[in-house]
């Protein structure tokens with residue numbers, strides 16, 4: 001069933017492209033495909049359509065749609081969105097010069113003179129501004145520029161791209177010759193795509209979280225420090241038994257308090273759901289989380305967009321698991337350990353921190369070990385007084401600590417360099433790629 005949902009957008013897109021072909025082969029003055037000038041306008045239209053289709057596809061990828069996300073996970077969809085986002089604008093870039101070129105050849109005007117004429121056409125200026133906004137978001141997302149921007153600045157540029165799409169709608173409807181063609185089928189397919197995209201964005205990103213809040217009335221119950229940098233936030237609400245969370249998942253939280261409510265940030269559930277409360281454990285790692293640590297008060301309403309993610313024990317293929325956490329990467333694994341303990345699965349957690357003072361959930365983990373099927377190994381990188389395992393966690397250390405590695409599914413969550421090194425190291429030790437699962441703390 002999920003695969004059928006997934007086919008909807010490509011099928012509608014294919015239908016739209018098929019109708020473009022039909023439309024341009026049967027234009028009132030004959031087929032555009034028979035001469036060079038006709039080809040220019042046919043491909044100009046195609047570039048415009050592909051660009052607009054691509055932007056719609058991009059929006060769907062980040063719509064957090066519940067029918068799409070379980071297939072790939074939000075992080076993979078977001079990464080695909082980032083990669084595709086660097087290609088799609090190429091189509092948007094070539095559309096205007098091709099249109100101008102075609103009309104310049106028809107009228108005998110110079111390219112520049114024709115450009116100025118085209119700018120005066122209905123709905124062209126807003127569309128040009130919209131294209132600039134979309135291109136600005138793309139340029140600011142290039143790795144080189146993205147590294148230099150705060151998350152908020154980058155996010156605002158992305159909101160500008162949505163506005164850019166809205167600006168271009170008038171042009172699509174008014175001048176989009178394929179939409180205005182004699183045959184209405186093309187226009188219907190296009191409107192269906194626009195409506196499908198808009199409905200997904202509106203429901204999943206805006207209305208669903210608000211509806212979930214209305215249903216459960218989430219509020220901060222209390223906070224508790226787990227270490228000098230990590231604070232747990234306990235959230236209560238009505239009917240939490242009907243809020244289905246899989247241990248290992250995360251949600252985007254918007255704390256409805258002055259200075260906090262303008263941003264939604266992703267945090268993993270750090271405890272398996274018990275129907276009474278939810279817990280998130282948040283490390284002070286930047287401006288927003290520092291403010292949260294300093295200012296969050298019990299009673300603050302929380303809008304929860306989620307749960308999201310496919311990093312759950314449902315991915316377990318083998319009967320045994322190896323879990324490797326680096327620092328705050330413990331949160332999803334801490335929740336997952338509860339479901340593994342309940343299933344009496346054989347699991348080893350290797351938990352890396354800098355010092356003993358940085359270890360969170362130490363007693364909880366020891367408590368879970370009492371069930372007899374879980375084992376935790378703490379590894380510290382910078383604590384001279386530590387008598388246990390020391391050094392960086394790498395594949396050689398894992399192989400020594402967990403000799404039956406090849407029989408286990410590996411779940412990794414920690415700093416990106418650690419995960420990349422472990423992924424490569426585990427593969428080299430013969431753990432198949434489909435048995436290595438990871439959660440990245442970046443979207």
Ligand SMILES: Cc1cc2nc3c(=O)[nH]c(=O)nc-3n(C[C@H](O)[C@H](O)[C@H](O)COP(=O)(O)OP(=O)(O)OC[C@H]3O[C@@H](n4cnc5c(N)ncnc54)[C@H](O)[C@@H]3O)c2cc1C
Nearest residue numbers: 151264265266267268282283286287288289331441442443
């Ligand atoms: C799936 C997932 C689960 C996570 N679980 C936890 C958790 O359980 N505990 C925890 O402490 N942290 C978790 N994080 C990381 C947490 O979201 C960031 O540390 C936090 O958003 C940083 O915000 P900041 O403004 O304080 O820091 P900044 O220094 O501004 O941001 C640091 C980095 O965090 C990311 N980030 C910042 N704001 C956002 C945002 N609004 N949305 C998405 N990413 C953002 C960006 O990559 C940014 O470069 C998780 C992240 C993801 C993606």
